[in-house]
Amino acid sequence: MGKFRARRAFAAAAVALAAVLGAGGWAADTQQAVTGPPPGSAAWTADTALGLRLPDPATADPAEVAAFFSGLTPAQSGELAARHPLVVGNLDGVPVRLRYRANALALAGERDREAARGADPALTPRDQAAARTRAERYRTLLDGGRQVLAFDPRGRGQIAEVYGDLATARRTAVVVPGSDIDLLSFDRAADPYGTPAGMARSLYEATGRTSAVIAWAGYTTPVGLGLDAATEDLARAGAGRLTRLLDGLAVSTRPEAPATVFCHSYGSVVCGLARPGPAQASGVVVLGSPGMGVGSAADLDPRVPLWATARNGSDWIGRVPDVSLFGLGHGADPTGPDFGARPVPSTGSHGHTGYFAPGTASLAAYAALAQGR
Incomplete structure (x- = not known):
């Protein structure tokens, strides 16, 4: 009886997988999840320019982040956004409008980087085309005052x-x-x-x-x-x-x-x-x-x-x-x-x-x- 149940369980699992795959075709390449703190976090935690210890993106919860930014002047917040746009733009707890500003800076930087790669003769034509596609995507996200709350190019x-x-x-x-x-x-x-x-x-x-x-x-x-x-x-x-x-x-x-x-x-x-x-x-x-x-x-x-x-x-x-x-x-x-x-x-x-x-x-x-x- 135990073997029968096991066979039924394996058969059901096979049916489930076949149904999922049959609904739209096989996708062979598995994805590696992007996890952890935002890109640029190491430079952020090492930054002592304000004479303050910045909250660690890997361990600080959003309430701690919010409390830290509430103690900064607008000029100090703007400095951090300019130096670390990918961290400030992706860090939950940062004031929303500051995140918009930081992500606009990050998008502009990535747009310029990908545009340069799109014209780099050292890259293959395929890689150049992919870089141009990304640069155009970043450009559209900068148009019309869009409110980008998070942006991670990884x-x-x-x-x-x-x-x-x-x-x-x-x-x-x-x-x-x-x-x-x-x-x-x-x-x-x-x-x-x-x-x-x-x-x-x-x-x-x-x-x-x-x-x-x-x-x-x-x-x-x-x-x-x-x-x-x-x-x-x-x-x-x-x-x-x-x-x-x-x-x-x-x-x-x-x-x-x-x-x-x-x-x-x-x-x-x-x-x-x-x-x-x-x-x-x-x-x-x-x-x-x-x-x-x-x-x-x-x-x-x-x-x-x-x-x-x-x-x-x-x-x-x-x-x-x-x-x-x-x-x-x-x-x-x-x-x-x-x-x-x-x-x-x-x-x-x-x-x-x-x-x-x-x-x-x-x-x-x-x-x-x-x-x-």
Whole structure:
């Protein structure tokens, strides 16, 4: 009997993996998660120009960072942003507008560096073309006064952008994306509601521009549908980064109204493993979810309401089995009747990336939740 159960378990795991891979094709290259403190942290901690000990990005929590910056003059803060833009721009707890300024400096520096590489005859034509693509991406992020809350050029690149005013908005929302999102695919004209920027813009407009919305591509996502998408390693690394973001928002926005977190596809695994508490989130909303890495809503903080969006009939994620065996799969379906999530309608939505499209019942519900209703 034991052997029979083992065979069934192995068979279920194989079915889960086959379904995940068959939904969109095999992705052979696994991703190395970008973790740890921001780039440039070693130079930051060694900086004694102000005669002060700077908070260690690897160990200081956002509240400590916020307390440190509250004791600086504007001139001192500006000096640190100019000398260490990648640290100041990515350090949760730093005043939001100072982060915008620091990230603009970091983007300009990386734009110039990649533009030079794009004309470097020592590089291959392929590397030159990749450098020019990155330089153009950085240029677009500098246009039009965009509010870049985080920018990390390491790996495939990470970024977070704010729509609205975090300082004055009564409510805040965070969009956590799924697979195939990075610095280059963060915002695109094709399939706009499948990108964190497109989702955030749509939600911001749907709230009547009353809630600030953060498009957060702040973790290393899976590429394609392969082992990375079927396992939780990248989600676990992303959960730590999401937790730090939410802790930072708690000290830099209205603490009485923590963010509502919207988690799409593999991003719902990130949110499930992060398990935000009431000081970090007013609620968690999952959509197009393959599972949350937990058995039910009871495994999450009961003080944080959980909503699950009804899966539309054309969403391919419905073909992924609701299992978690031998490290494959992400567990129970959050939309299932026994999971314990509150239902969100999705009438009018289409496909895996259509839940934030204007005119859908899901977007209307998301706007209400983002406004605290």
